[in-house]
Amino acid sequence: MSDAPKKVVLAYSGGLDTSIILKWLQTEYGCEVITFTADLGQGEELDPARKKAEMLGIRPENIHIEDLREEFVRDFVFPMFRANAVYEGCYLLGTSIARPLISKRLVEIAQEHGADAIAHGATGKGNDQVRFEIAAYALDPAIKVIAPWREWDLTSRTRLLEFAEANQIPIAKDKRGEAPFSVDANLLHTSSEGKVLEDPGEEAPDYVYQRTVHPEDAPDQPEFIEITFEKGDPVAINGEAMSAATVLTALNEYGRRHGIGRLDLVENRFVGMKSRGVYETPGGTILLEAHRGIEQITLDRGAGHLKDQIMPQYAELIYNGFWFSPEREMLQALIDKSQEHVTGTVRLKLYKGLARTVARHSEHSLYSEAHVTFEDDAGAYDQKDAAGFIRLNALRLKLIGNRNARIKP
Amino acid sequence: MSDAPKKVVLAYSGGLDTSIILKWLQTEYGCEVITFTADLGQGEELDPARKKAEMLGIRPENIHIEDLREEFVRDFVFPMFRANAVYEGCYLLGTSIARPLISKRLVEIAQEHGADAIAHGATGKGNDQVRFEIAAYALDPAIKVIAPWREWDLTSRTRLLEFAEANQIPIAKDKRGEAPFSVDANLLHTSSEGKVLEDPGEEAPDYVYQRTVHPEDAPDQPEFIEITFEKGDPVAINGEAMSAATVLTALNEYGRRHGIGRLDLVENRFVGMKSRGVYETPGGTILLEAHRGIEQITLDRGAGHLKDQIMPQYAELIYNGFWFSPEREMLQALIDKSQEHVTGTVRLKLYKGLARTVARHSEHSLYSEAHVTFEDDAGAYDQKDAAGFIRLNALRLKLIGNRNARIKP
Amino acid sequence: MSDAPKKVVLAYSGGLDTSIILKWLQTEYGCEVITFTADLGQGEELDPARKKAEMLGIRPENIHIEDLREEFVRDFVFPMFRANAVYEGCYLLGTSIARPLISKRLVEIAQEHGADAIAHGATGKGNDQVRFEIAAYALDPAIKVIAPWREWDLTSRTRLLEFAEANQIPIAKDKRGEAPFSVDANLLHTSSEGKVLEDPGEEAPDYVYQRTVHPEDAPDQPEFIEITFEKGDPVAINGEAMSAATVLTALNEYGRRHGIGRLDLVENRFVGMKSRGVYETPGGTILLEAHRGIEQITLDRGAGHLKDQIMPQYAELIYNGFWFSPEREMLQALIDKSQEHVTGTVRLKLYKGLARTVARHSEHSLYSEAHVTFEDDAGAYDQKDAAGFIRLNALRLKLIGNRNARIKP
Amino acid sequence: MSDAPKKVVLAYSGGLDTSIILKWLQTEYGCEVITFTADLGQGEELDPARKKAEMLGIRPENIHIEDLREEFVRDFVFPMFRANAVYEGCYLLGTSIARPLISKRLVEIAQEHGADAIAHGATGKGNDQVRFEIAAYALDPAIKVIAPWREWDLTSRTRLLEFAEANQIPIAKDKRGEAPFSVDANLLHTSSEGKVLEDPGEEAPDYVYQRTVHPEDAPDQPEFIEITFEKGDPVAINGEAMSAATVLTALNEYGRRHGIGRLDLVENRFVGMKSRGVYETPGGTILLEAHRGIEQITLDRGAGHLKDQIMPQYAELIYNGFWFSPEREMLQALIDKSQEHVTGTVRLKLYKGLARTVARHSEHSLYSEAHVTFEDDAGAYDQKDAAGFIRLNALRLKLIGNRNARIKP
Numbered sequence A, B, C, D: 001m002s003d004a005p006k007k008v009v010l011a012y013s014g015g016l017d018t019s020i021i022l023k024w025l026q027t028e029y030g031c032e033v034i035t036f037t038a039d040l041g042q043g044e045e046l047d048p049a050r051k052k053a054e055m056l057g058i059r060p061e062n063i064h065i066e067d068l069r070e071e072f073v074r075d076f077v078f079p080m081f082r083a084n085a086v087y088e089g090c091y092l093l094g095t096s097i098a099r100p101l102i103s104k105r106l107v108e109i110a111q112e113h114g115a116d117a118i119a120h121g122a123t124g125k126g127n128d129q130v131r132f133e134i135a136a137y138a139l140d141p142a143i144k145v146i147a148p149w150r151e152w153d154l155t156s157r158t159r160l161l162e163f164a165e166a167n168q169i170p171i172a173k174d175k176r177g178e179a180p181f182s183v184d185a186n187l188l189h190t191s192s193e194g195k196v197l198e199d200p201g202e203e204a205p206d207y208v209y210q211r212t213v214h215p216e217d218a219p220d221q222p223e224f225i226e227i228t229f230e231k232g233d234p235v236a237i238n239g240e241a242m243s244a245a246t247v248l249t250a251l252n253e254y255g256r257r258h259g260i261g262r263l264d265l266v267e268n269r270f271v272g273m274k275s276r277g278v279y280e281t282p283g284g285t286i287l288l289e290a291h292r293g294i295e296q297i298t299l300d301r302g303a304g305h306l307k308d309q310i311m312p313q314y315a316e317l318i319y320n321g322f323w324f325s326p327e328r329e330m331l332q333a334l335i336d337k338s339q340e341h342v343t344g345t346v347r348l349k350l351y352k353g354l355a356r357t358v359a360r361h362s363e364h365s366l367y368s369e370a371h372v373t374f375e376d377d378a379g380a381y382d383q384k385d386a387a388g389f390i391r392l393n394a395l396r397l398k399l400i401g402n403r404n405a406r407i408k409p
Helices: A016-029 A047-055 A069-082 A099-113 A128-139 A157-166 A244-258 A282-298 A301-320 A326-338 A385-407 B016-029 B047-055 B069-082 B096-113 B128-139 B157-166 B244-258 B282-298 B301-320 B326-338 B385-407 C016-029 C047-055 C069-082 C099-113 C128-139 C157-166 C244-258 C282-298 C301-320 C326-338 C385-407 D016-029 D047-055 D069-082 D096-113 D128-139 D157-166 D244-257 D282-298 D301-320 D326-338 D385-407
Strands: A007-011 A032-039 A063-067 A117-119 A144-146 A182-185 A190-193 A223-230 A233-237 A262-268 A274-280 A344-351 A354-361 B007-011 B032-039 B063-067 B117-119 B144-146 B182-185 B190-193 B223-230 B233-237 B262-268 B274-280 B344-351 B354-361 C007-011 C032-039 C063-067 C117-119 C144-146 C182-185 C190-193 C223-230 C233-237 C262-268 C274-280 C344-351 C354-361 D007-011 D032-039 D063-067 D117-119 D144-146 D182-185 D190-193 D223-230 D233-237 D262-268 D274-280 D344-351 D354-361
Touching (some): A007 A016, A032 A047, A047 A063, A069 A244, A069 A326, A099 A117, A099 A128, A223 A244, A223 A282, A233 A282, A244 A282, A244 A354, A262 B282, A262 B301, A282 A354, A301 A326, A301 B262, B016 B032, B047 B063, B069 B282, B096 B117, B096 B301, B282 B354, B301 C301, B301 C326, C032 C047, C032 C099, C069 C099, C099 C117, C128 D385, C223 C282, C244 C282, C262 D301, C262 D354, C282 C344, C282 D262, D007 D096, D016 D032, D016 D157, D032 D096, D069 D233, D069 D326, D096 D117, D128 D144, D223 D282, D233 D282, D244 D282, D244 D344, D282 D354, D301 D326
Parallel strands (some): A032 A063, C032 C063
Antiparallel strands (some): A182 A190, A223 A233, A262 A274, A344 A354, B190 B274, B223 B233, B344 B354, C223 C233, C262 C274, D223 D233, D223 D344
């Protein structure tokens, strides 16, 4: 097959499914396979992935294992949080935002190795295939993408296991049966979907939640924390400066302890169907609340309303996989421009599943007690101005009223 | 003064401030005063308002006391909730949505009585003056509006009390001192602002919250309820059909008990300044979560995303006082069109300040387990379609990639 | 092939290409073919299509020929013009708006005949396949769509002609060679693309324009016409009431004579590539100018700006083929709501390629000479109101100025 | 009057009206007056303004006369044209875009001189007062603004002339009577409004147009020109490089000669009323057409549609006077980001009032003949991809169709 890939970079987790893919690529296409395994904070050891790859015959120089946590948070998560991005009113985009970075590294590694293709383990029904591939095509228009789940005939659990056994791929005991749901995790969130979650009319079982304690089990006393922002990004917790990934890791621990960031959602996939997911975004949920809190005093109304207005579109672009698109970059330029003064500290109360802003302070504050006070304002504001303001705002409506009276005799 | 009002309809609460206004209108303008007192669910008896008005010399036929709760919820609150409207990411618009109805009745009563003016007790710094007046001008372009707080010289507490005493207006003991904050309430929410809340860097004192228990004092066991919607509006709780105002009253009680719906916010007023408010919207917060929940399965993606996109603008229009404007009505037509199938039942978990959707069911559901399942889907969806879908979605980005490669040699 | 169509409704023009498709459907699938030929104002006789279909063996009861001009203009073109819809700043959507109606009739005829499929002659590179098919799937989710150009191996002109000859399909002499460009026409417009137009750096040859005289050849004297609107739709020209299709036909003649409505455009197709087209929309161009003219005096600012804001999205939906989608219907509800008072008469000057509004009159006008006049306005407007209006509009910017001065010492 | 200005910078044209204002400021407030006269390309000599100011007693060091044409075009006009900004579908914002620059210089000169106020000659009914003052307040929150037309009692022509005579202000003969309409001009446009134009149902008299020949008098032969862009701005005409102001001046001459850029419009003022204006924007109209032409081949669809979507809001901000606002700057960041590759050359045909793009060329072109061709495309595009693309785009609509069939038995 002239179109067959010769050298493929595979997004490799070390788990059973991507090990099968690895082998399938070798047998189906006879191509050289390069593995790429990234630490995005999913909370798994990476060493086993190296050993597994070696065992499957990958040469050491073809095994790439990288800790991308700082880059992930600094260049993807934080820019997105500057926008207060939520998809469909609720979802913090934890899976969506990780995909472009993985594709970027896949393509870069392919270019280093002179590989002509990349491969991923996402299915043909989901969003992740779209995100991986659109990002890859944007970064290298000539790259081939192999998506085995859309191609092969290993369409049942039984056939997958047969293939694994026939190819000496070790199968962990707990992988013999089917998982009751499937999971994706990174430093920002854990998502669960499928199987036991497929009926949106049934409450998700408790055991689905893995990253946060049940609010009922959270401490009976609230905890207060202070998050400090500089130009829209969190840089310190309770006064202690931290790197990007460290801030998010710390917020995850606060959130986990207090049962914060759980979401049970039916969402609309880009491929056209609805799906039900359970998300846990402990640190991200706290961060969103805090970022809104600091914007409340540092962001002008015009800037804030413009951000609110374009946010759904920005979130949709990320959800649909268009991180590396001109329009996402244009919106990012708009958002980043707004964050110049989003600097200051927010105090939050964490309690039983909720993170609430209770106070905020900033040298860059636009809040003017002199203007708003019910007390004597020493001339900061002339209440009589309001009469003219109202009359001219109402003028066009008065003209409508006059017109309507005139034509309805 | 030829421009002086001859007959004025006053929005009259029966409290000290509007009683002073009543007297001031009589003395300043020598005009006839008609009082209008509405029950919007603020939780106060209206009989005292009648007695107080009579005592201040208002003739019985000039005293209007009305229970507007059903109209308020049915024609204002529920249409707004169809839009999932929140202002600046957080505020459920509890005060904003009540003002147009009050203005509507003020203008209608003025027309019945041949009055040439209306009057209200809102200050010159806030949003409410704008909302009252824009609505009034839209409904009757010729109406005069008297806003005593922008006109008179009773600019200190001392002078107000002196005026009251000089005019035999009774002063309740607890009104001698100044309230530590000011309150507005109706069936949808209670808002508190001013005085002790003026420093947004200070946490709001516990005693500010009046309508909900502290989450820490809420039951240690979660409670589950089911809300049934028809065409976007809630019509039953736990299977029991209820009128509009009754649904909201019942949800308020659930919310109160579980400490749900508290918000501490710095917001941007239409008149140009930032202000800090504490809001309690117990039933509304539950309703918003439930409405989003039922939309998740009954609303198409295109419809839902369009609603998300125009929502901030719709909320801003209500916040700014433009309920009776063509553009609000146009947006309402768009929103209402989307709600035809928003019918079904949502199950929520209420616990310690949080209301979370845990399940939803609808005959109108667009969720297709056949399409989304990880299991065999019997041909509902051909995964190979995704390849073409992705490639054509990526095509323009590939062309950009090619262009960029071409011009950067 | 179990998936093969049994009975197919074909969008049939009577031309060579769709005659080949007809035969190919019969031979490839052995299926019964029903033809549908619509008069959308493309300016061709339909009788030959009937004869041709009969000659190709279609039974008389399977031949559908319909005059859809009134429905086309009334239910598709005019609703779209209420929105002042233009795609990418220029294109009046003449082809896009015709496709949904054709699909609607194809699906309805399929249902009448118990057919399981429809077929069209659009290629795999263009927008029309998308428009035909999305509309069809929306109206009948179970329908099959056959798009021969994406399936067959008749991929060159030579092979097409061989197939035609082998199947006794008559070939008109002027169809032996390849056309220098391809054309689509209906009552709203004529579009030309391909071949001689493929280089956007080359000016389109004069002979491409077929529907309008060259502006240089248009009359040396301008002509003035008056168009009367009711609720946003044109109902009379120069005082003479006309049906929808008759109005558009008359405007086309005015436009043709004065060389109005030519457009040379490079546009972005939904499938991801850019294409260059030449459009002639004589009547539509006049209509758009006139509709804007009548809206200028009858539409409120809030309504008009909201329409302007959502227009690009509405146009994109139509361009991309989503006429029968919830979001298009929601936007239509918004637009139609705005047109209640768009009633009145516009006077236009037509001259050498340009249609310009020169005067407008309406009983529903919101224009108030009393307010705008430089002369004495008898108190309609108090100029002092403007000071307060400006000061409160500027307040937030002043607070920014103060903040910036404070933090930059 | 403690609030009275001590030193005022006046926007001074040298004409009768601003000379009266100058004198009135001196007599009313007894303040020192500094004059500022700018050449924005309005086509008037500035020397007379100096002499007039001197004659009215202004000290030489208090007279500022500046040629701002390059700054005006480079920093205001061109950034705006990058957005293809038009207000209400038609107006190229020629007056709006000049005001912020004048305010900027007024404020800067005030700061140099330690002046506490600025003054302008705009009336209390128009947009210009808003634009001048919002810009001034944004740049210097402490500045006072004197708007004599809102303050004084010189409310009739007779009284103005009396004041002029009483104060030895020379009155040109042609200023004795009232002008039949009022004019504003700069390098971008000339606007005319008032008096003879106040009835929008009457065609504007020919003599109103001053800057362009009547299309009927324009050359009978079309003229072709080529405009070259770099990053969204025009830099050369017919291959000849020019400065910003020189390009616009040259385009104005082309436009003037061919009668291009006339507009008769009823627009919505920010202060709430409709007004009728006649605009002539010869060079700007050509520039807008050309900029759209070059964007057609160099701008990606996602980028272009996002620009189209936010354009009305951007234009409204400029129209309303919010050039110096965070949201305008945010939108500018978005727009500028899009223009990186908007580089190339557009060929236009100018004839009898129309400027039409007929060809475009760019090294940065995204147009791919290989993809779009009807001929063999050598595998650039696989038409079969379209089937999957369409099916997944239609999937949600199919699910709606299924739902609707299910619930309507």
